[in-house]
Amino acid sequence: xxxxxxxxxxxxxxxxxxxxxxxxxxxxxxxxxxxxxxxxxxxxxxxxxxxxxxxxxxxxxxxxxxxxxxxxxxxxxxxxxxxxxxxxxxxxxxx
Amino acid sequence: xxxxxxxxxxxxxxxxxxxxxxxxxxxxxxxxxxxxxxxxxxxxxxxxxxxxxxxxxxxxxxxxxxxxxxxxxxxxxxxxxxxxxxxxxxxxxxxxxxxxxxxxxxxxxxxxxxxxxxxxxxxxxxxxxxxxxxxxxxxxxxxxxxxxxxxxxxxxxxxxxxxxxxxxxxxxxxxxxxxxxxxxxxxxxxxxxxxxxxxxxxxxxxxxxxxxxx
Numbered sequence: 001x002x003x004x005x006x007x008x009x010x011x012x013x014x015x016x017x018x019x020x021x022x023x024x025x026x027x028x029x030x031x032x033x034x035x036x037x038x039x040x041x042x043x044x045x046x047x048x049x050x051x052x053x054x055x056x057x058x059x060x061x062x063x064x065x066x067x068x069x070x071x072x073x074x075x076x077x078x079x080x081x082x083x084x085x086x087x088x089x090x091x092x093x094x095x
Numbered sequence: 096x097x098x099x100x101x102x103x104x105x106x107x108x109x110x111x112x113x114x115x116x117x118x119x120x121x122x123x124x125x126x127x128x129x130x131x132x133x134x135x136x137x138x139x140x141x142x143x144x145x146x147x148x149x150x151x152x153x154x155x156x157x158x159x160x161x162x163x164x165x166x167x168x169x170x171x172x173x174x175x176x177x178x179x180x181x182x183x184x185x186x187x188x189x190x191x192x193x194x195x196x197x198x199x200x201x202x203x204x205x206x207x208x209x210x211x212x213x214x215x216x217x218x219x220x221x222x223x224x225x226x227x228x229x230x231x232x233x234x235x236x237x238x239x240x241x242x243x244x245x246x247x248x249x250x251x252x253x254x255x256x257x258x259x260x261x262x263x264x265x266x267x268x269x270x271x272x273x274x275x276x277x278x279x280x281x282x283x284x285x286x287x288x289x290x291x292x293x294x295x296x297x298x299x300x301x302x303x304x305x306x307x308x309x
Contacts (some may be wrong), residue, residue, distance in 0.1 A: 019266045021212050023239065035195075038267045053264055066240060075259040077239055080266035 001003075004030035005059065007086040017045035020085045028089055029060035032078055040082060056082040127134075140305035150190070154223035155295050157187055160292035162221070163303075166198070167276045180271065184221060190202065194220040197244055199262060199299075200273045206253050208299030209262045209270040210238040222297060229298065239263060249300040250296040262299075272296065273302040 011026035019041050037052035058081045063073030105111055133139050138209065162184055166173040173179070176183040180196035196218055199207035217225035228234050238245050242259050246252070253259065262270050274296040280288060282293050290309060295301030 019213065021265055023212070023262060036267065041266065047296075053270075057268075071241075071243070072255065075242065075261070077261045079264060080265040082266065082279055 004091070006030050006089050006091045007056070008071055008089045009058070009081055010087060011084050017042055018080055021079060023065065024058075024060065024079055028092060029058040029064065030055040032059040035055050035080065038082075040084070042082075049089070056081050056083060056086060058086070129134065151219065151224065154220065155224050156292075156294035156297065159218070159222045159294075159297045160187075160289040161285070162187060162198075162271070162275070163273050163292045163297065164289035166200075166273050167288055168283075168285045173273075176273070190220060191220040195268050197268050197270050198222065198273055199260070199270055201275045201299075203275070204256070205260060206246075206251075206257050206299065207260050207262060207270075207272045208238060208242055209264065209272060211233055211264040212236065212239055213263075213265055216269060218269040220269075220296065221271060226294070246300065249295065251300065252301060272299040274301075277303050277305045279306045 006028055007019055008025060009020060009024050010050055013022070013025070023032045034054055034056055036055035037053050040050045041052050043050035054065070060077045060079070061073060062070035062075045062077065098221065129145065134141055134144075162176065166176050172183060172187075175186070176198045177200060180198040181191060181194060183198075184191055184196060199209070201207055211229075215225060215230040217229060217237075219225060234245065239261055242261050243253065246259070264270055274292065276288070277291055280291070291304040291306070293301050293304060296303045
């Protein structure tokens, strides 16, 4: 994999209809692929049609999500996260 | 006086299932109310709703098995499927409606497993309705945290060198796993191979059957 683009999922807990699983909020992953643009379900759920947003397939390691004791740490979780939930971060240092 | 476990069974040998006599829940009432309003206002008809239910009931995992078996035997189709699984399955003749599908290929190094932690998203427009356990809180919460333990309970123990990739269907896409083609099937036709492809192998909680298991 060449130069993966790392992003952090916003660590927010807004009310209402949200498709960002709380177990991934605040976690750093990299973009596996870009999808969309798709209408934002946080708008659609309330009868509004906001602008379509890119949807990112983010990949996280088990150790990033569940801590260093995750077994095994290099297994991964992929999830679709809307772009407004993502903020750029520096790539983590290799350990 | 009969007092053993047999008195919990019907004469046919199955457990008694209690009658479904409870009142409607809030969301059941809501579904009925919305459905009746849509019909009253002419947005849809009872016939159209029943036709959609029939169409969904007609979808079975055998649709997915045919897709997998073709991917195993047709390199161009396999490539198309991995590029755009919606387009490839439509081109094969399946009516998947508006579903946006991604195919995930298992390899000797990688095993994929699909879950929906938020609800129960499932590629039902290809495979039909999901199994009940797929919608259970236990499967949804444990698969993202301890996928290898969940897999072991399904009878799948993977070597440590195999990477497990969990796919949480959180938004617009649906996922189908292409299991690894079993050894000993060289020269098999796609229609023979499709008999080895189980529903669970396309969710990732199982492997394709081996020729000896048929």
